[in-house]
Amino acid sequence: MINKADLQVNTELYSFIEKEVLPGSGYESETFWQGFSEIVHSFMPDNQKLLHKREVIQQKMDDWHKKHKWQEERKDYEAFLREIGYLEEQVEDFQITTQHVDPEIARQAGPQLVVPVNNARYALNAANARWGSLYDALYGTDVISGDNGAEKGTSYNPVRGEKVIAYAKKFLDETVPLEGCSHSDVTRYYIENGTLVAQMQDGKTGLQELEAFKGHQGSADRPSAVLLQHHGLHIDIRIDASHPIGKTDRAGVKDVVVEAALTTIMDCEDSVTAVDAEDKVLIYRNWLGLMKGNLTEKFAKGGETVHRTLCHDRYYTGTNGDDLKLKGRSLLLIRNVGHLMTNSMLLDRDGNEVPEGIADAVITSLIAVHDLNGKRSNSTEGSIYIVKPKMHGSEEVAFSNRLFNAVEDLLGLDRHTIKIGVMDEERRTTLNLKNCIHAVKDRIVFINTGFLDRTGDEIHTSMQAGPMIRKGEMKQSVWLNAYEKSNVDNGLLCGLPGKAQIGKGMWAMPDRMKDMMEQKTGHLKAGGNTAWVPSPIAATLHALHYHEYEVESIQASLREEVMNREQELLTLPLSDRQWSHEEIEQELENNAQGLLGYVVRWVEHGVGCSKVPDIHNVGLMEDRATLRISSQHMTNWLQHGICSEEQVMNVLKKMAKVVDEQNAQDPAYQPMSEDFEQSIAFQAACDLIFQGTSQPSGYTEPILHKRRLEYKEKMLAVKE
Numbered sequence: 001m002i003n004k005a006d007l008q009v010n011t012e013l014y015s016f017i018e019k020e021v022l023p024g025s026g027y028e029s030e031t032f033w034q035g036f037s038e039i040v041h042s043f044m045p046d047n048q049k050l051l052h053k054r055e056v057i058q059q060k061m062d063d064w065h066k067k068h069k070w071q072e073e074r075k076d077y078e079a080f081l082r083e084i085g086y087l088e089e090q091v092e093d094f095q096i097t098t099q100h101v102d103p104e105i106a107r108q109a110g111p112q113l114v115v116p117v118n119n120a121r122y123a124l125n126a127a128n129a130r131w132g133s134l135y136d137a138l139y140g141t142d143v144i145s146g147d148n149g150a151e152k153g154t155s156y157n158p159v160r161g162e163k164v165i166a167y168a169k170k171f172l173d174e175t176v177p178l179e180g181c182s183h184s185d186v187t188r189y190y191i192e193n194g195t196l197v198a199q200m201q202d203g204k205t206g207l208q209e210l211e212a213f214k215g216h217q218g219s220a221d222r223p224s225a226v227l228l229q230h231h232g233l234h235i236d237i238r239i240d241a242s243h244p245i246g247k248t249d250r251a252g253v254k255d256v257v258v259e260a261a262l263t264t265i266m267d268c269e270d271s272v273t274a275v276d277a278e279d280k281v282l283i284y285r286n287w288l289g290l291m292k293g294n295l296t297e298k299f300a301k302g303g304e305t306v307h308r309t310l311c312h313d314r315y316y317t318g319t320n321g322d323d324l325k326l327k328g329r330s331l332l333l334i335r336n337v338g339h340l341m342t343n344s345m346l347l348d349r350d351g352n353e354v355p356e357g358i359a360d361a362v363i364t365s366l367i368a369v370h371d372l373n374g375k376r377s378n379s380t381e382g383s384i385y386i387v388k389p390k391m392h393g394s395e396e397v398a399f400s401n402r403l404f405n406a407v408e409d410l411l412g413l414d415r416h417t418i419k420i421g422v423m424d425e426e427r428r429t430t431l432n433l434k435n436c437i438h439a440v441k442d443r444i445v446f447i448n449t450g451f452l453d454r455t456g457d458e459i460h461t462s463m464q465a466g467p468m469i470r471k472g473e474m475k476q477s478v479w480l481n482a483y484e485k486s487n488v489d490n491g492l493l494c495g496l497p498g499k500a501q502i503g504k505g506m507w508a509m510p511d512r513m514k515d516m517m518e519q520k521t522g523h524l525k526a527g528g529n530t531a532w533v534p535s536p537i538a539a540t541l542h543a544l545h546y547h548e549y550e551v552e553s554i555q556a557s558l559r560e561e562v563m564n565r566e567q568e569l570l571t572l573p574l575s576d577r578q579w580s581h582e583e584i585e586q587e588l589e590n591n592a593q594g595l596l597g598y599v600v601r602w603v604e605h606g607v608g609c610s611k612v613p614d615i616h617n618v619g620l621m622e623d624r625a626t627l628r629i630s631s632q633h634m635t636n637w638l639q640h641g642i643c644s645e646e647q648v649m650n651v652l653k654k655m656a657k658v659v660d661e662q663n664a665q666d667p668a669y670q671p672m673s674e675d676f677e678q679s680i681a682f683q684a685a686c687d688l689i690f691q692g693t694s695q696p697s698g699y700t701e702p703i704l705h706k707r708r709l710e711y712k713e714k715m716l717a718v719k720e
């Protein structure tokens with residue numbers, strides 16, 4: 001550690017900031033560290049108070065539920081929540097006033113991609129996912145069925161290719177239709193007097209909506225790209241008659257590229273493992289590369305070495321003949337960690353670990369200044385976008401607001417340069433969302449229903465009330481539906497449209513794209529102008545939904561349906577069913593399999609987001625939020641005697657063997673079942689369940705961090 005302005009800074013972090021971040025940022029080292037130290041020392045006590053308040057509230061909740069039967073005393077329950085300050089006095093109506101918001105957030109509706117920022121290969125891919133090949137996305141996924149000779153196979157299958165092309169042309173016909181003909185019938189696209197002409201075998205036609213044509217690449221006569229726009233999103237028809245696919249197409253179309261991930265959240269939180277300075281520096285360094293535009297990664301794929309860099313902007317000839325520039329990359333936001341965790345990379349003057357959220361706010365903003373002072377390749381509006389997770393109630397949001405003010409002062413930035421995306425993912429935030437929005441009304445750029453964390457919090461908060469319904473039933477529960485609606489209500493009521501996003505949650509089945517195409521329109525119909533997707537391919541496909549539905553008008557009509565949903569929000573997902581032994585085993589096994597499959601990779605491989613098969617063999621995206629649900633659910637059933645400790649332990653051991661088999665191909669994998677006592681991952685899984693009631697808000701971070709650090713130390717000792 002290095003002593004710097006009353007702080008003790010890990011040398012790796014110190015040298016990274018001194019040598020890589022501060023140069024070119026315009027800040028002096030001494031002033032920076034002095035200011036950083038002042039922020040740390042003035043904000044730490046409040047941070048601790050807020051965490052203490054969470055504990056006090058939880059204790060009161062537990063006590064209340066132990067003494068009362070919620071089902072029979074709902075009125076008293078509500079009064080009790082007001083009395084303990086869990087339900088806040090609501091602020092008067094107001095409108096948010098956020099300014100300098102990039103159009104990807106303020107005006108366009110489209111997919112939001114999330115990616116673990118510590119993985120440079122994936123992070124680059126995500127930043128570049130602004131544009132996605134529809135042909136590739138369709139060909140590679142189950143959206144196109146493999147029936148009748150259309151299977152994927154190992155080499156290009158023209159039968160499947162035909163289906164892909166037909167799907168894409170149908171999309172064009174529905175989205176940017178031609179007058180009196182289908183895009184499939186076009187033999188040539190060309191531009192005449194700034195207008196798109198589509199030639200068929202027996203004549204020519206144009207677009208039904210002439211203004212949909214925005215530009216082209218190549219010559220007007222033989223364009224290599226035709227740029228269209230619909231519902232604020234671009235579609236680029238790529239033409240090359242010499243290309244293997246273009247050759248097979250009458251008009252030489254080789255692909256349809258769609259504007260996909262308008263925004264991407266670079267995640268420092270639930271999809272990463274970051275337990276010490278080494279891990280944090282990797283995260284900060286990748287973020288720096290993204291903000292400077294020089295992040296690269298080299299890796300082997302398919303027998304070749306791939307050098308991945310950030311995409312450039314795209315240039316077209318506009319309809320008036322002038323150059324038209326479109327962004328080549330997604331607008332990047334950075335998800336900081338919440339208020340809970342501390343990290344040994346930074347100690348205060350008394351040797352206490354500094355809250356990681358405070359460090360993230362300072363360091364990720366400092367890094368983003370390279371974009372603001374540089375080419376503004378990320379935010380043309382000159383904003384820094386921080387997503388803040390896991391805040392409980394408006395006091396905690398107000399704390400973030402004050403912290404961001406202080407960071408702006410330290411960095412000499414205009415007030416509200418730092419924008420905030422508020423994750424509506426804790427019960428106390430949902431119930432007081434209007435107040436939460438009010439606390440950041442000048443800088444808010446989104447509210448998002450993080451339903452996964454939110455489900456975990458629903459279980460933990462009412463842990464003592466009784467056994468909860470099964471995990472799979474949560475999505476249909478009264479509280480969850482009210483939560484989704486009330487989030488939109490509050491967003492509309494506080495004037496988010498036009499300034500900020502009303503966002504919907506993650507599609508957590510990364511390989512089930514057909515299901516996503518059928519179901520995720522629900523997010524738009526419910527008023528979300530963005531929704532989370534787990535991969536660039538999912539972003540490309542989900543983008544089609546925003547052509548199908550125009551969210552702006554949906555939001556306008558939903559404005560009429562805004563109502564108070566407090567009663568539904570306060571409906572606990574308790575069950576009085578008598579489950580059969582098989583049902584209980586199945587529930588436990590499903591939870592245990594996902595939990596172990598995720599935890600083993602977290603603790604022993606440093607992977608924070610994994611695709612883990614459930615007991616029906618569906619690969620599920622697992623992160624710390626899904627882990628929070630499965631662990632808390634098992635704890636809840638244990639707590640209420642639905643299952644015994646012995647039963648849970650047997651299930652864990654059984655499922656550990658299944659997970660071991662699933663990972664058998666990985667030479668770096670250490671089977672848990674070889675020695676349950678010695679397996680740090682297995683022990684972590686046990687802690688998460690058997691110590692679940694005492695985990696703060698049911699979070700998994702404290703145990704995961706402790707066990708990962710233990711594993712790292714063990715590996716270091718083995719090396720030495």
Ligand SMILES: CC(=O)SCCNC(=O)CCNC(=O)[C@H](O)C(C)(C)COP(=O)(O)OP(=O)(O)OC[C@H]1O[C@@H](n2cnc3c(N)ncnc32)[C@H](O)[C@@H]1OP(=O)(O)O
Pocket residue numbers: 113114115116121122123125126267270271301450452453506510534535536609610611620621622623625626
């Ligand atoms: C509750 C919450 O907080 S949700 C938010 C947190 N969750 C996330 O961020 C999910 C991010 N997604 C992921 O990490 C991954 O998609 C996983 C773990 C779910 C699946 O990963 P994998 O099993 O490696 O996926 P798969 O093998 O199908 O695909 C890998 C390819 O897709 C790309 N890819 C997958 N996910 C992403 C992503 N989120 N961003 C960018 N690229 C991605 C990879 O770069 C890789 O392509 P490449 O070989 O050209 O580099």
Ligand SMILES: O=CC(=O)O
Pocket residue numbers: 270389423425449450451452453454505506625
């Ligand atoms: O962060 C997202 C969630 O669902 O939790």
Ligand SMILES: [Mg+2]
Pocket residue numbers: 270389423425450452453625
């Ligand atoms: Mg979350």
